[in-house]
Amino acid sequence: MYIKMLKQKNQHIATLLGFALIPLSGFATDIYIPSLPSMGADMHIGSIQVQMTLTLFLISYGVAQLFIGSILDSFGRYKFSLGALLVFTLASLVIAKTHNIYLIYLMRIIHGIAVAMIVVSKRAFFVDVYKGEKLKHYLSLFTIIWSAGPIIAPFLGGYLEHSFGWQSNFYFLAGFAFIMAVLEYIFSGETLVQPAPFHLKRIIGTYAEMIGTASFSIGLLMLCFAYSMVMVYNMTGPYIIEHEMNLTPVVAGYCSLILGLAWMVGGFIGKATINRPFYKKLAVNTGLQVVFVVAMIVSLAFISNLYTMVFFAFIIHVGAGFTYNNYFTYSLSKFPKNAGIAGGLAGGVVYVILSFLTYAIVYFIPAKDERNLSYSYLILILLSALGMYTVFVMNKRKRKAVEMAAV
Numbered sequence: 001m002y003i004k005m006l007k008q009k010n011q012h013i014a015t016l017l018g019f020a021l022i023p024l025s026g027f028a029t030d031i032y033i034p035s036l037p038s039m040g041a042d043m044h045i046g047s048i049q050v051q052m053t054l055t056l057f058l059i060s061y062g063v064a065q066l067f068i069g070s071i072l073d074s075f076g077r078y079k080f081s082l083g084a085l086l087v088f089t090l091a092s093l094v095i096a097k098t099h100n101i102y103l104i105y106l107m108r109i110i111h112g113i114a115v116a117m118i119v120v121s122k123r124a125f126f127v128d129v130y131k132g133e134k135l136k137h138y139l140s141l142f143t144i145i146w147s148a149g150p151i152i153a154p155f156l157g158g159y160l161e162h163s164f165g166w167q168s169n170f171y172f173l174a175g176f177a178f179i180m181a182v183l184e185y186i187f188s189g190e191t192l193v194q195p196a197p198f199h200l201k202r203i204i205g206t207y208a209e210m211i212g213t214a215s216f217s218i219g220l221l222m223l224c225f226a227y228s229m230v231m232v233y234n235m236t237g238p239y240i241i242e243h244e245m246n247l248t249p250v251v252a253g254y255c256s257l258i259l260g261l262a263w264m265v266g267g268f269i270g271k272a273t274i275n276r277p278f279y280k281k282l283a284v285n286t287g288l289q290v291v292f293v294v295a296m297i298v299s300l301a302f303i304s305n306l307y308t309m310v311f312f313a314f315i316i317h318v319g320a321g322f323t324y325n326n327y328f329t330y331s332l333s334k335f336p337k338n339a340g341i342a343g344g345l346a347g348g349v350v351y352v353i354l355s356f357l358t359y360a361i362v363y364f365i366p367a368k369d370e371r372n373l374s375y376s377y378l379i380l381i382l383l384s385a386l387g388m389y390t391v392f393v394m395n396k397r398k399r400k401a402v403e404m405a406a407v
Contacts, residue, residue: 004078006189011129014188015138018122019145021081021180025061025115026149028088029054031157031173033234033256034249035166037242042166043099047367050101051235053108055359058231060112062351068120070203077121077128078190084117085181092174096167128191147267150230151260158253210345218391219331220346224353225384226323230263231358232376233313236367244369245306255310262314266321279392282326286388289319289381296374309370316377323384 006014032039040050072080091107091114098104126138160168210216234256241252273281296312331346361379365372 003076004189006078006129006191010187010189013183014125015129017180017183017188018125021118021122022142022145023147023149023152024177025119026146027153027176028111028115028173029057030150030153030234030256030260032161032166032169033154034158034238034242034252035161035169036235036238038161038166038249043101045101047239048363051359051362051367053101053104054231054235055355056105057108057112057115058351058355058358060109061116062112062348062353062355064113064116064348065120065351066207066345066348068116069124070200072117072121072124073192076190076192077124078184078188080117081121082181082184082188084114084121085177085184088114088118089174089177089181092170092177096170096174125191128193147260147264150263151257154234154256154260155253158248158250158256161249207345211349215391215394216331218387218394219327220349221353222327222384222387222391223324223331223346223350224357225380225387226320226327227350228354228358228361229316229320229377229380230259231354232361232380233259233317233373235358235362236373236376237313239367240309240369240373241306247306251306255306258310259313259317262317263321263324266318266323267325269318270322270325278326278330279388279395282323282388285319285322286381286385289316290385292316292319293374293377293381297371297378300371300374304370309373312374313377316381 036047036050039053040047043050068080088111091110095104095107123142130138156172157169160172237255237259238249238252241247241255242249292312292315296308296316299308299312328346361376365376365379367373
C-alpha cells in the first residue's frame, strides 16, 4: 500500500502546521464559552444541559488519549490526523446546523475523539522528525502554544457570537479544520519510519503499573483539581456575567482572555521556580490560594462586581497554573522510560476525572453568582491541599524507610 511520506523540502511548513494544531483542544472547548447562555436560550434548555456539551467533549478527549498513542505508534500518524480533521469539520457543521441537543452531544463526543487523534499525532510528529536540542526546544514551546487556545478562543468567540450568533463559532471551527486538512494534504506526510508492534497486553500492564504507583495517581488528581478551577469558571462565568450582571458575550470573552493569561502566568512562574524546593513552593502557593478565596468570600459582604470577581479569579487561576506546571513535570518524571505512555495517561485520566468533577460541582453549586463561584473554588483548593499533604506524607515515609534500610 502506498504511504505518502513527509518530504524534506516540506519539513518546515509541516512543523508550522503541527504547532498550529496543538491549541485545537483549547479552541474546541473555549471558543463557544461566551455563547453557552445563548445556546441554552435558543434551544430552550437549561444551563446544565448546555454545560454537558463541554463535559462530553472532555470525557471523550480524555478516554481517547489513553489508547490513541499506541495505535498511532503501530499504524502511523498522517492518515489518522488527516481523517480526524475532516471528521472534525463535518461534526462542527452538524452542530452549527442543528437545534437537537442530543445530536450536539454525539457530535461533541466525536469532536473529542478527533481532537485527541490530531493532537497526539502532532506531538508524535515532533519526536519523529527532530532530535536532541532542537527537539527539546520545540517541546518546551508546547505549553506556551497550547495556552494560546484558552486565551484567544473565548475572546474571538465572544465577538463571533455577538455579531453572528452562537452557530458562527462552529462554522469557524469547521473552516479552520478544513483549511488545515487541505494544507496537511499538500505539505505534510507520514513521519513514522519503524511502526511498533501493537501489544495490547503489554500496554495495559504498563498502565496498571503507573496507576498502582500511589504518588503518580495522586499527582494526576492534583493536575485534575488545578485544571478543574479553570473549567468551573468556563462553565459558570458566562452565565454570571451575561445573566447576573447583564453584560454582553464580548465582555465574557474579554474576561476569559484575562483568565487564560492568568493560567499562562502561573505556568511561567512554575518554570522560573523549577529548582526551588518542591513541597515548600507548592505549600506557599496553596496557602495563598486559600487566603484569596476566603478574601473573595468575605468581600462579597461589602462589594460584588465584575472587577472584583475577575481580580480574585485571576489570582486563583495563576495558582492553578503554577500547580499544574509543577505536578505535570512531577508525574511524568516518575516513569522516564515510558514518558509517552505516562503523558497520554496523564492527559487522559485528568480530562476524564475533571469532566465528572466539574459537572458535579456546577450541578450542586449552579452558575448563579460570584458567591457560588467562590465556593466552587474553595472546594477545589481544599482538595488540592489535601492531595499535596498526602504526597508529602508518602514521600516522607519513603525517605524514612530508605534511611532505616541503609542503617
